[in-house]
Amino acid sequence: MGQILPKYFFSGEYTAFYPELLSLPHKEIVCSAGELLWGSGEPITTIFYFRSGVAQCYVEHEDGHRKNLSFHGADTIFPGIQKADFKIEKSILLKALTDIEATAFDRSEFYQFSLEHPLFMAQLYEMQSAYVNMLIYDAAHQRYNPTFLKVCNFLFLMAYNGSSHGRSISISQENIADTLGVGRNHVTKSLSRLRQEHIIQLRRCHIEILDFDKLSAYCSLETIDTPFL
CATH class of the missing domain: 2.60.120.10 (Jelly Rolls)
Structure with missing residues (x-):
């Protein structure tokens, strides 16, 4: 297992x-x-x-x-x-x-x-x-990560465990901020960076992941200990 x-x-x-x-x-x-x-x-x-x-x-x-x-x-x-x-x-x-x-x-x-x-x-x-x-x-891992890393980890895990076959996440930026305990403006900056690098696509309350390999490259080792399938 x-x-x-x-x-x-x-x-x-x-x-x-x-x-x-x-x-x-x-x-x-x-x-x-x-x-x-x-x-x-x-x-x-x-x-x-x-x-x-x-x-x-x-x-x-x-x-x-x-x-x-x-x-x-x-x-x-x-x-x-x-x-x-x-x-x-x-x-x-x-x-x-x-x-x-x-x-x-x-x-x-x-x-x-x-x-x-x-x-x-x-x-x-x-x-x-x-x-x-x-x-x-x-509490013990995400808490000490910078915001950009927190956001990348969160998106990866939501896609990995989500119900949409790992391609899309239906969530608002406010809910991401409230989950990670960071300001919404910091979440917006992180998502904008990922969008500019063509890793994600943004729509209202919806995030489409375009490139899992690039996203996982930004994630912490604790988050991607096993490869994304």
Whole structure:
């Protein structure tokens, strides 16, 4: 098994388990782009299985700053299933980045289901490990990189783990800035440089990667330890 690269975008991990999950009491929901799946300060009592669309998870600091943590596409589950209630969870928000269709489960019932289905629990552990890996990468590696390197790493990983066959990324410059913890003007300068070098093409809230080899040449070794396929 090859080494697994960090990922900001999660999708496709639970497709095989979805039919069995429907044996649980559940509710089908539809959210419009920009709609919150739970409010600020609310306890997290619901687990979401995303059937379509993309959601973004972020934390809002009390001074108003925002830090994007992750993005979740079709056939993934969020949040986790631990029983403990962590205080920081009240600062975590989940918002529909696009229109979303999802299946909602009660958190306690979902937890009990996972205990009774070891293969499903094993997959949850793997995804939880991938999430922790991403947070470590972001805090201990990306944090100390210059902005241009951060942007290159982020674009590479979003394409590598994305749902569009590694060619396009649907994301705004503001969301890139909020994910990397840098100013939007610095993101704009970095993207402009990549565009001038014909590595990417920019459209509104959309980035097309034209040359992966050139992009990966700018990435850190921690990001491209395995070749892009």
